Amino acid sequence: MTVSPSSSRPPAHEEQTPVVHLSSLVKRPVADRGGRSLGRLSDVIVRLRGADYPVVTGLVVGVGRRELFVPVEQVATFDGEGLVRLESARLDLRPFERREGEVLLRDDVLGHRLIDVAEARLVRASDVELAYRDGQWLLSCVDTHRPHRLLGLFRDRSTGHACRDWKAFEPLIGHSRSVLLRRPTARIRRLRPAEIADLLEDASREEEREILGEVGQDPELEADVFEELEEDRASRLLDARTDAEIAAVLARMRADDAADTIGDLRQDRRRPVLDLLPPGQRTKVLTLMGFNPDSAGGLMGMDFLALPADTPVSEAVAAVGNACRMQPEALTSVYTIDDDGRLLTFAPLVGLLQTDPGARLAEVSETDPVRVGPDTDLVDVALLMTDYNLITLPVVDDDGILLGVITVDDVLEATLPEDWRRREVAPPPDAHRPEEPGDTTAGSPEREEPSP
Known part of the structure; x- marks a missing residue:
């Protein structure tokens, strides 16, 4: 495909949006309009634009041992199967230096890993796609499928790409001078x-x-x-x-x-x-x-909601709503204490939401809550929470003073195998994960049309 980057609109004969893959450009000869070779294309430069698609601003062309900058306005055509033609043979002979916010697609993206935001996993970019829109080239898509080593030798370079929208990824470029432009989005x-x-x-x-x-x-x-x-x-x-x-x-x-x-x-x-x-x-x-890390004292959190026994239910519910800095799991229960901090009663939040807002906590709470001491071991804690279907379990000292609250997620974390974080959780049945590396055809998501 041959398309002029500097023209205001794509050629009339093109029925689809012109696209070029980086893999078909890198190391291609760069020539003037007459076909005289000037060097080889080393890289393509794009400028980051926040939430918009990055726009191509120029090329890095290797001429002898030097790398020179060629602005995109000087490029006559991108020909994915032949030459990259320039408008003229006049080149700025100053060595190329990257500017603020510029990204080199070959050095920074191709072969590097990106964050697949939808899947929350690291993937590798095997190719990128440039799309022509309204007189400019945009970085529109990324191909994260591993190329076939042998098939790639015989495959038509214009086919076999399964690209996904650039905006689905967070690039890990490793270039400090472009961080500030990437950070807001x-x-x-x-x-x-x-x-x-x-x-x-x-x-x-x-x-x-x-x-x-x-x-x-x-x-x-x-x-x-x-x-x-x-x-x-x-x-x-x-x-x-x-x-x-x-x-x-x-x-x-x-x-x-x-x-x-x-x-x-x-x-x-x-x-x-x-x-x-x-x-x-x-x-x-x-x-x-x-406390011993495997005891109730070592498991408990010290943030909990404890109120006087005569507090109206409506005020207790409001207090839960205002406790924005507390762990949400600990707010599933409300406790009452006396003036010395001794545990009196316990009420699940759901029960409070379903009862008379004008009632007092003491009237609607359990007066003999299940509780443990700080030295209770992990197994006993797990047994109690299972037997009584508890989401939280209060921890008290010998005088009955409320010290903290154990939440069920803390117990689960303590009882799971040590390598539980390394296990990959099965995806939900309605998840649509992209194909595994190597599958470059079936089921790939449709390309989203970029807009400049």
């Missing part, structure tokens, strides 16, 4: 913390740095991601940070997760980090670190 921050943690488990060191750089723009999300990471990985990533930076992350984590994380730090770093925590968080963390 970073799609990775749409993912759940557990999904980002899974990406980090599969990432290389360079990919880790780039993913964490994006996640770190949202401190709350960053803390949630560290809560989901395997202990060894979290410790290694935090160990590369200063004490103040570690404390800033831990201050936003749940106290039980922060306590576990500090316990996994090197011994010489624990006290300096603890000293930098906010006083309230430091007190909670120190309390939790005093």
Whole structure:
């Protein structure tokens, strides 16, 4: 296919949008209009434009031992099966230098991994597709299918591509000068913390740095991601940070997760980090670190909703709605305590929503709630929660003072095999995962038409 990048509209004979694949351009001869060879195409340059498709701004052409910049306006035709023709033989002989926001498709994308946002997994770009729209070339699609080594030698380069929309991916370019342009529209921050943690488990060191750089723009999300990471990985990533930076992350984590994380730090770093925590968080963390990790005290969280027994149900429900910084799992139950903090009653949130809003908590709550001491072992905790169908389980001391609450997700995490994070969860029945590498034909998603 031969298309002029500088024309205002595609040739009239083209029934479909003109497209060119990067694999068909790289290393192709670059010639002037008369066909005289000038060099070979080394790379294609695109400029990032936030949420819009990146636009092609020029080529990197190898001439002898030098790499020169050729603006796209000087390109007469992209011919995927022959030459790349220029309007003239006049070239800027200054060596090519990448500018702010520029991405080199061969160096930065081709063969590199990207984040498939819909599937929350890392995939590799085997090719990219350039589409012609309104007088300019756009980076429109990415092919993540592994090419057949032998078939590729005989296959028509214009067929066999199964591309997906560029906007479905988050590129891991590793170029610091383009980060600021990519950051405002970073799609990775749409993912759940557990999904980002899974990406980090599969990432290389360079990919880790780039993913964490994006996640770190949202401190709350960053803390949630560290809560989901395997202990060894979290410790290694935090160990590369200063004490103040570690404390800033831990201050936003749940106290039980922060306590576990500090316990996994090197011994010489624990006290300096603890000293930098906010006083309230430091007190909670120190309390939790005093318990066996496999006991009720080691499992419990210290954030819970406890109110006076004479509180109206309507106020209790409103208090749940206003507790935005608490773990949602801990808000499935509301407790009542006396003036000394002793546990009196327990009520599930669903029960409160289904009862008279004007009633008092003491009137609609269970007066003898199931509870355990901080030294109760994990097996007994799991048995009690199973026998009584509990989502939360209060932990009290010898005087009945409410110390914390164990949630069912904490018990599940403690009882699953150690390598549970490495297992790939079966997709839901309505999920439509792209074909596995090697299948470049059947079932590929339809290409979304780009708009400049």
